[in-house]
Amino acid sequence: MISIRLPFVGQCLILLLLLLVCSWTSLFSWSVITITPMDALHALYNMDKESIAQHIVHDLRLPRVLIGIMVGANLAAAGVIMQGLTQNPLASPSVLGINAGAALGMATVSTIAPWFGLLGSSVAAIIGGGIAWAFVMLLGSAWRGGNEHGRLVLAGVAISALCAALTKAVIIIAEDQAAGVLTWLAGSLTDARWQTFDSFWPVCVIGLLGAMLIAPTLNLLQLGDDNARNLGVSLMWVKLGGSFLVLLLVGSAISSVGAIGFVGLLVPHMARMLAGQDHRKFLPIAMMLGACLVVLSDTVSRAIIYPAETPAGAILALIGAPFFIYLVRKRTL
Amino acid sequence: MSLSTHNLSVGYHDKAIVKQVDLTIPEGKIIALLGPNGCGKSTLLKAMARILSPMEGQVHWQGKNLHGIASKKLAQQLALLPQTQPIPEGIKVKDLVAYGRSPYTGFWGRINKDDQVIIDKMMEETGITELADQLVSELSGGQRQRVWLAMTLAQDTPYLLLDEPTTYMDLSHQVELMHLLRKLNLQGKTIITVLHDINQAARYCDHLIVMKQGEIITQGSPESVLTQKLLKKVFSLDAQIHQDPIAKTPMCVVE
Incomplete structure (x- = not known):
């Protein structure tokens, strides 16, 4: 494993700096109307009401960056928790079917059953993801723990395929809604506005705080179920609580920007390389890395076929897929 | 009782x-x-x-x-040392033994001075002090067994x-x-x-x-x-019972 051993605080500061630079760059780069780097700063603390550029920064770009940060942190934290709970290095929202389940939930609500929309699309995503996750855990007999790695991933792949097929069926049935659902399935920050931000941030803060609270317990789960129990961990409550947190984190992220994959798989492993195996350290590192990665992909997504946009989810898949292959080759599962 | x-x-x-x-x-x-x-x-x-x-x-x-x-x-x-142990990746010996203190630490798992004294003592008792900074996954089976034992003992x-x-x-x-x-x-x-x-x-x-x-x-x-009867009944073994010449305890010798 590559080990870059900076002191923990140093790593945090560097990542925070990196995140600030990425966010700032994202605020002004690749815009049809020219925005200067200084415009981006002025819009934050001393806005000139006359300047269109600064209005774009404040009304469009800023919520987009903030939502990107939260989505990245959420998905990375969810990945860390899932890998900790299942003791499976491949566990992540996209591999274990939560993304596909949440997508199915969203698609069903926005096409077939709009009356459900009263409850909100977040709820639909959380319910869909939750059902898929429960099925995967049951099929993969994950509660027994131990050497069921292959089985859990197989169950995840099967459930994902099933959900994807159903989602397609739903789209075909309600064709007029298809375009919107498809954009959403690819995962894009294009439509991230202040309105989304307002409903997203409370859930995000609760989810991330919960993740930090569960971190020391995830350390003990690394020692195997028997040892964890022996050290006073109540396994059932940890697994239920952890699963709930995952659904909260993933559901809120997905309902805000769509099915962005690979962050949850990729980032925990990157964070481990940086900070080691102690969840109390690598979880916050993973959150910051995830935030950087999503903001960066969003920026790149505007650059690739400028002035049109590619979904950020597609960019992440482009980076994520080779890393996934690398992991599968490197690990003995 | x-x-x-x-x-x-x-x-x-x-x-x-x-x-x-x-x-x-x-x-x-x-x-x-x-x-x-x-x-x-x-x-x-x-x-x-x-x-x-x-x-x-x-x-x-x-x-x-x-x-x-x-x-x-x-x-x-109660502390249990299970028969089979996983091989945790990327965890150092001293950190693994320190996890034995988790029933006593606060939820964040911070190790205080008293905890550290017990950890050091148990590592000494099991003879793994010099392995402290090595990764558990790099040890031999016997060494690893002693590390797990030290963790169980640290539960005190x-x-x-x-x-x-x-x-x-x-x-x-x-x-x-x-x-x-x-x-x-x-x-x-x-x-x-x-x-x-x-x-x-x-x-x-x-x-x-x-x-x-x-x-x-x-x-x-x-x-x-x-x-002799018990060994036959439980282990289906034909054996004689002798006295251990040093400890003076019973000892079985298979026929």
Whole structure:
């Protein structure tokens, strides 16, 4: 494993700096109307009401960056928790079917059953993801723990395929809604506005705080179920609580920007390389890395076929897929 | 009197491995659980450590049902060293041993000075001090076994449940371990251990419990338990009982 051993605080500061630079760059780069780097700063603390550029920064770009940060942190934290709970290095929202389940939930609500929309699309995503996750855990007999790695991933792949097929069926049935659902399935920050931000941030803060609270317990789960129990961990409550947190984190992220994959798989492993195996350290590192990665992909997504946009989810898949292959080759599962 | 089972049946997938066992663990002794493979020794030990839930009957800790006790509190009373251990990736020896203190630390797992004293002491006792900064995954089987043992000891509980603690260890480390167990016993700990070596059990333990097919056949001091008839009945072994020339304990020699 590559080990870059900076002191923990140093790593945090560097990542925070990196995140600030990425966010700032994202605020002004690749815009049809020219925005200067200084415009981006002025819009934050001393806005000139006359300047269109600064209005774009404040009304469009800023919520987009903030939502990107939260989505990245959420998905990375969810990945860390899932890998900790299942003791499976491949566990992540996209591999274990939560993304596909949440997508199915969203698609069903926005096409077939709009009356459900009263409850909100977040709820639909959380319910869909939750059902898929429960099925995967049951099929993969994950509660027994131990050497069921292959089985859990197989169950995840099967459930994902099933959900994807159903989602397609739903789209075909309600064709007029298809375009919107498809954009959403690819995962894009294009439509991230202040309105989304307002409903997203409370859930995000609760989810991330919960993740930090569960971190020391995830350390003990690394020692195997028997040892964890022996050290006073109540396994059932940890697994239920952890699963709930995952659904909260993933559901809120997905309902805000769509099915962005690979962050949850990729980032925990990157964070481990940086900070080691102690969840109390690598979880916050993973959150910051995830935030950087999503903001960066969003920026790149505007650059690739400028002035049109590619979904950020597609960019992440482009980076994520080779890393996934690398992991599968490197690990003995 | 502290640890006892009452009509206890435990098993996996609806099949009872331990069948209606009534057992009271004599306090303050080193107790060996003996028996042929698959007789339910480990299963019984796991049930007493609350890793497995009873299918029938109860385990009592100080007169109360084990399953009514808070997890963290129980972890300060009973510590189990399981038979098979995972090989955690990227964890250093000293960090693994420190996890043994988690029943006592706050939820964030911060190690204070008192904890550190116990951790250092247990690493010293098990002879792994010089391995402190190595990764657990890089050690040999015997070294790793001693690291897990140190973690279990760092839990500093009055009762210790050990499932074949000598696994992977060379003979000198096995002997050292048995001496260490006696030392801990003299400090007041009750130790229940599954052992494969009957002679080791007879030499170093105070009380033997012999099991076969999920039931307890007999128990008592090594002298009273180890007989030719018992070895034939439980292990289907033709053996003679002699006196160990050094420890003066009974010793079996296979014919």
